Amino acid sequence: MSVRHTGVTAGPAGLEPCGQPDHPDCGIRDVLDRVGDKWSVLVIVELANGTRRFRQLQRAIDGISQRMLTLTVRRLERDGLVMRTVYPTVPAQVDYRLTVTGTSLTHLVKALADWSLEHRDAIAQARRAYDAQHPDNEIR
Numbered sequence: 001m002s003v004r005h006t007g008v009t010a011g012p013a014g015l016e017p018c019g020q021p022d023h024p025d026c027g028i029r030d031v032l033d034r035v036g037d038k039w040s041v042l043v044i045v046e047l048a049n050g051t052r053r054f055r056q057l058q059r060a061i062d063g064i065s066q067r068m069l070t071l072t073v074r075r076l077e078r079d080g081l082v083m084r085t086v087y088p089t090v091p092a093q094v095d096y097r098l099t100v101t102g103t104s105l106t107h108l109v110k111a112l113a114d115w116s117l118e119h120r121d122a123i124a125q126a127r128r129a130y131d132a133q134h135p136d137n138e139i140r
Helices: 027-036 038-047 054-060 066-078 100-131
Strands: 082-087 093-098
Touching: 027 038, 027 054, 038 066, 038 093, 038 100, 054 066, 054 093, 066 082, 093 100
Parallel strands: none
Antiparallel strands: 082 093
8 A cells, every 4th residue: 555545445454463373473562562652643743744842842742741751752762763863052952853764654643643534423423322322331
């Protein structure tokens, strides 16, 4: 599938199972550990629009604490998705930008965002129907 592919596929994708004896680990768990949390995705989305300083990121990502943003950008830097640049000024200036690998991830994040927008109403409707049938459920 190309980056520009926007067609809807009726059936499921041909995915190989992970964690099976004949297919022990396809690497998806490692990736999901990194980009599966909401803060990493939001940092990637913000950096897709260009280089940002720490405070710019913090202001742009509603609800993220300074500590959580620090941990998130460190993890993304460790994984080679974000590059941190420190400038020799007083006080030191630091900015963050996506690496080539991080930039390549933005296409997948955009596809996921597009999918979520396209299916938002259907998911909300399914949740309402489920909640009506299961009023004592604690999933909410």
